[in-house]
Structures are given as structure tokens and as C-alpha cells.
Amino acid sequence: MEKKIHYFKNPGNENTDKIIDLVKARKEDLNISYIVIASASGESGVKLAQKIEDAHIINVTHHAGFKGGDKLELKAEYRKELEDKGVQIYTSSHALSGVGRGISNKFKGVTPVEIIAETLRLFSQGVKVCVEISIMAADGGLLPTDSEVIAIGGTGNGVDTALVLKPAHMSNFLDLRIHEIIAMPRP
Numbered sequence: 001m002e003k004k005i006h007y008f009k010n011p012g013n014e015n016t017d018k019i020i021d022l023v024k025a026r027k028e029d030l031n032i033s034y035i036v037i038a039s040a041s042g043e044s045g046v047k048l049a050q051k052i053e054d055a056h057i058i059n060v061t062h063h064a065g066f067k068g069g070d071k072l073e074l075k076a077e078y079r080k081e082l083e084d085k086g087v088q089i090y091t092s093s094h095a096l097s098g099v100g101r102g103i104s105n106k107f108k109g110v111t112p113v114e115i116i117a118e119t120l121r122l123f124s125q126g127v128k129v130c131v132e133i134s135i136m137a138a139d140g141g142l143l144p145t146d147s148e149v150i151a152i153g154g155t156g157n158g159v160d161t162a163l164v165l166k167p168a169h170m171s172n173f174l175d176l177r178i179h180e181i182i183a184m185p186r187p
Helices: 013-030 043-051 076-084 098-107 112-121 125-139 170-175
Strands: 006-008 034-038 056-061 088-091 149-153 161-166 177-185
Touching: 006 013, 013 043, 013 149, 013 161, 013 177, 034 043, 034 125, 043 056, 043 076, 056 125, 076 088, 112 125, 125 149, 125 161, 125 170, 125 177
Parallel strands: 006 177, 034 056, 034 149, 056 088
Antiparallel strands: 149 161, 161 177
């Protein structure tokens, strides 16, 4: 089997619309029902929901306090639009950092989970994010682990990476399988 991978010249927000078009086409080719997207503000999640209406979409946000304080970054207007479109919103600690990052920050070390995250970043930040949000949504009971899904992530703002993968729960992380790279920034 031959498949094309779309490579973006640069990471970032300018790739969001193209990623959504590529995801829509691949979703239809593979008859995939679930799409998980990383969108802290909700903007990219709304764009996805506006273009793809025949999928279970999960919008994963940063955890409260990610940028300090106790605030969530999800903007009220995007939350409402996501809810109106039936998109599930999930907020949780990051699967590939979480408590481990707090420990390494305090004691100046590194945890095995952080090594996994850095290894995934060898491909791109978005690949790491796609894997991470898939674990998070599966652990939250929102994403099945017995079928392929599409995960969309990015670098900073917007989205620039999409994978077809079979998710796994945190407790059996090594069962997660990346089946296809739909698109990513070229490192």
C-alpha cells in the first residue's frame, strides 16, 4: 500500500485549514468515526467541527493552571460553539508530563515519561501531542482503544500534525500504535 504524507514547510497555525482538509479526506477513506484534537482555546476544535460534522470529535484542552494560576485557556465563545456542535470537551493533566514534570523540575532530573515525550518530538511537537491527547481522551472514556482514530495536534497555536492511530490507556501505553502520518511539519 502506498500513502502520501503531507509535509509543511513550517510548523504552526498557518497549517490548520489544510490539516482539517487532509483529515476530512483520510477520515472518509478509512471510515473513521473518532477524531481527537488538541485545542487549548477551542479555536481549532471549532474549525474542525465546522468542516466535519459526521464524526465523534473530542477537543482536548490544557489543564487548569498550564499557563499559571487556576485558569483554563478555553475561551467561552469557543466552548459554546463546540458544545452546540456536539463536540466533547476534555480537560485533564498531560499524559506525557503531568506529575513527572513537577518532580523533575523540583529535583533537576528526568523521568521515563519525559524521555518518551522527547523521543516523539524527534518527529515533531505535533506527533507528541497527538499521542498524548489520544491517551488522555482514552483514559477519560471518550476514545475507544479497539479501533483506529485520527489525532490532530500542533506546535504552539493552531494544528500542523495529524496521525491515524490506535489509542491506548496510560496503564498500557506501549500498546498504542501509530498507523499513519497524514501530515506534519518537516523538521
